[in-house]
Amino acid sequence: MLHIDKSELQNHPTPFYAYDLQLLRETLLSAANEAQKYGYHVHYALKANTNSPVLKEVLNVGFGADCVSGNEVKKALESGFPAGKVVFAGVGKSDAEINFGLENDIFCFNTESVHELEVLNELAGQKGKTARIALRINPNVNAKTHHYITTGLEENKFGINFWELPQLLDYLPELENLHLVGLHFHIGSQITDLSVFKALCLRVNEIQSWFLSRNVVVEHLNLGGGLGVNYHEPDTDAIPDFATYFGIFKEFLKPEPGQQVHFELGRALVAQCGTLVSRVLYIKKGIKTNFIILDAGMTELMRPALYQAYHKIENLSSQAHELRYDVVGPICESSDCFGKAVMLPETNRGDLLAIRTAGAYGEVMSSGYNLREKAPAFYFGRR
Numbered sequence: 001m002l003h004i005d006k007s008e009l010q011n012h013p014t015p016f017y018a019y020d021l022q023l024l025r026e027t028l029l030s031a032a033n034e035a036q037k038y039g040y041h042v043h044y045a046l047k048a049n050t051n052s053p054v055l056k057e058v059l060n061v062g063f064g065a066d067c068v069s070g071n072e073v074k075k076a077l078e079s080g081f082p083a084g085k086v087v088f089a090g091v092g093k094s095d096a097e098i099n100f101g102l103e104n105d106i107f108c109f110n111t112e113s114v115h116e117l118e119v120l121n122e123l124a125g126q127k128g129k130t131a132r133i134a135l136r137i138n139p140n141v142n143a144k145t146h147h148y149i150t151t152g153l154e155e156n157k158f159g160i161n162f163w164e165l166p167q168l169l170d171y172l173p174e175l176e177n178l179h180l181v182g183l184h185f186h187i188g189s190q191i192t193d194l195s196v197f198k199a200l201c202l203r204v205n206e207i208q209s210w211f212l213s214r215n216v217v218v219e220h221l222n223l224g225g226g227l228g229v230n231y232h233e234p235d236t237d238a239i240p241d242f243a244t245y246f247g248i249f250k251e252f253l254k255p256e257p258g259q260q261v262h263f264e265l266g267r268a269l270v271a272q273c274g275t276l277v278s279r280v281l282y283i284k285k286g287i288k289t290n291f292i293i294l295d296a297g298m299t300e301l302m303r304p305a306l307y308q309a310y311h312k313i314e315n316l317s318s319q320a321h322e323l324r325y326d327v328v329g330p331i332c333e334s335s336d337c338f339g340k341a342v343m344l345p346e347t348n349r350g351d352l353l354a355i356r357t358a359g360a361y362g363e364v365m366s367s368g369y370n371l372r373e374k375a376p377a378f379y380f381g382r383r
């Protein structure tokens with residue numbers, strides 16, 4: 001449940017992001033408790049939301065940080081995440097970003113290609129360091145999610161394909177500045193069909209057996225993130241079912257004795273605590289539909305335009321009878337639309353609208369297109 005009182009939202013200039021830190025804490029605690037039952041380690045995927053008050057709450061439950069750029073590594077370290085709990089993934093790490101990770105002795109580089117391994121080896125050698133690496137392996141498991149956010153199929157750019165591994169294992173000893181510590185998998189995001197995670201476990205068990213048959217035992221398995229959230233029912237389903245999620249891994253994943261199991265959750269931890277709040281500028285009557293024109297647009301929340309993603313929209317100011325509207329933003333793009341044929345109470349200029357479940361991949365993906373100013377963030381439920 002969102003713990004923000006509607007009246008608290010009235011006095012801020014719109015559009016803005018509202019974060020419910022109380023809900024965030026409850027979500028993080030639930031995830032931490034369920035992971036702890038099996039001794040699992042969670043790294044928070046910073047890409048979902050990098051706001052300092054959010055990171056502070058994540059730190060409080062002891063999670064590590066999963067980063068995909070040098071600046072995310074920097075932000076994680078500056079925010080207080082210990083270097084020993086920072087992992088760095090990404091298909092295109094620049095030399096400067098790799099060097100920054102090396103200088104700070106981060107826990108692990110999740111590497112995505114043979115070429116990257118060669119560059120990392122060379123850069124580590126120049127510094128007289130040994131880089132700890134995990135191989136991100138593409139398990140070819142279908143995440144059954146939007147094709148733009150599927151990452152674990154052979155056609156995707158992510159990870160090293162299984163068929164490349166025999167040659168890679170023969171070659172790895174030559175890359176003497178690398179120390180293989182983990183196997184990494186991440187098959188996609190907003191996964192709501194949890195049987196997908198069972199399929200992932202079974203595939204990882206097979207891949208691990210292959211490594212064992214070649215006498216390679218790594219310190220950890222990293223199963224990535226991807227747990228989805230309920231965009232349709234943000235209040236009744238405010239905290240994802242972490243018990244079932246981690247339970248699947250407990251039941252089906254077969255780690256070796258002493259082998260750690262890591263996760264990289266982003267969306268599931270922060271999506272429901274964020275709301276984009278916007279004011280109605282105009283009501284425009286169309287031939288077939290009425291438009292609500294908001295002062296927020298795809299520049300503040302890109303997900304509907306980019307993935308045709310659904311976000312629940314609520315009118316916080318009106319309880320009148322319901323009408324059908326297309327809810328759009330002010331940006332000069334036809335895709336700047338938050339929802340088509342949405343039933344909302346009769347809406348007027350000045351009404352406040354809430355676009356829910358915007359805590360993950362919302363503010364971080366905002367842009368300055370049309371020279372828009374960045375929408376501010378306000379935090380509720382601070383301790």
Ligand SMILES: Cc1ncc(COP(=O)(O)O)c(C=O)c1O
Binds near residue numbers: 186224266
């Ligand atoms: C490698 C990696 N790890 C973790 C995540 C976090 O995913 P999610 O926010 O779906 O939990 C992503 C994003 O999809 C990713 O690419």
Ligand SMILES: N[C@@H](CCCC[NH3+])C(=O)O
Binds near residue numbers: 047189303361
């Ligand atoms: N940005 C995406 C998810 C991509 C996750 C990162 N690999 C979203 O808004 O749903």
